[in-house]
Amino acid sequence: MATPSSKAGTKGVPRERRRRQMLEAATEEFGRHGYAAASLPAIAARVGVTKTLLHQYLGSKEDLYVACLVPVGDRLLGAVREAMGEGGTAPHTPLRVLHGIFTALEGRREAWFVLYDTTLPPGGEAARRASEYWAAIDRLAAGGTAELLSAAGSTDPLDADALKYVWRDLVATLVRWWVKHPEQTPEAMTQRCARLFAAAATLTPEGRSA
Amino acid sequence: MATPSSKAGTKGVPRERRRRQMLEAATEEFGRHGYAAASLPAIAARVGVTKTLLHQYLGSKEDLYVACLVPVGDRLLGAVREAMGEGGTAPHTPLRVLHGIFTALEGRREAWFVLYDTTLPPGGEAARRASEYWAAIDRLAAGGTAELLSAAGSTDPLDADALKYVWRDLVATLVRWWVKHPEQTPEAMTQRCARLFAAAATLTPEGRSA
């Protein structure tokens, strides 16, 4: 019954299943260590397989990365789009977006960092594809941040850029904290974010600046 | 007059001077790419020297990292301590802290990421030393964040942990944006942060949550 295991040949795992295993392991490894620091042998070992098989199933390291990226990107983009879509740009939109992201990420939390990997080989297809995803997401967020700024009386385009940047990284930070607290549900996270926002708001009683 | 340059031997650069050159180059390289991705050959090349010399001057890669870390850590810790020290915990303390960090970092902006490097070999001395620095800085920040939270009515210790985390990463994000906009002065950055805070405050008209 038990497959020979120690010797070479086949372990009889059907193609599709193996493929999924590999993508799952690779996504986690890429997310945890980043593209550059992630190693194919490590990913292969996690599946219980040789790195050669990885290559035969999913091509080069960059190919593998792209194969991990696409489903994650689609999923997250969809979640953000949906969260922003309903109800215009209500005041609590950011929380809705966060909630969407958290639920989309549940079960594969590290996947976020696959989408926002800064160690991709520059000029390669992986970097191109990834940048397409965050451009799309940023475009969705742009409306919200612009609105915030104009409400606060700023017209500086650099402010808008910085705010976009900060928002993106804030999400990353929250997800990173979430990864370190596995027991937290997406709902609990969303509520916590609401509390944090409230706390942050007490920082500037009423803001006004040059 | 011009040193032979192409051939071996000495280029006549005095020991101390070389050492400083190396530390400067290493700090920038570690900051830009992170410990794991930074390469000794690249650092050496930047100084115009062989990697062997690097080893002879500053030991192993981890030794070199620690040598870069210490001055940066001392400097930043000092800046934060000073910014927090004067005037208790006034409402605009965060901005003062940011201003202190920005000025401490001027001229070596990437140095921040040396202090907060996530790719250090776990269990090593580098990781230990770095964690000591951020523990010290976090301790300083803890007062401020706790105050914010209690003002907003939260008593959850996890909230405090998350907020500490968010604040730390927010600083990192702002510095990262700053690195990408070299022409910005520390003062301009501080003012921009003030505007961003104000904009963020409009997010939660009045916060209240479970």
Next chain:
DNA sequence: TAGGTAATTTACCGCTAGGTAAATTACCTC
């Protein structure tokens, strides 16, 4: 029982990295 084929491994190549021992060169002094 003989193929065929799908699943997998073994063995290897080239490259780069971190690291060390042993030379090499230039200057300073007697």
Next chain:
DNA sequence: GAGGTAATTTACCTAGCGGTAAATTACCTA
């Protein structure tokens, strides 16, 4: 000039990674 010493390089070792070609094993079928 002859040493000594400081600054630096050349040459080399080992290990790990990404990647490829060629075996190997097990199952299904005719």
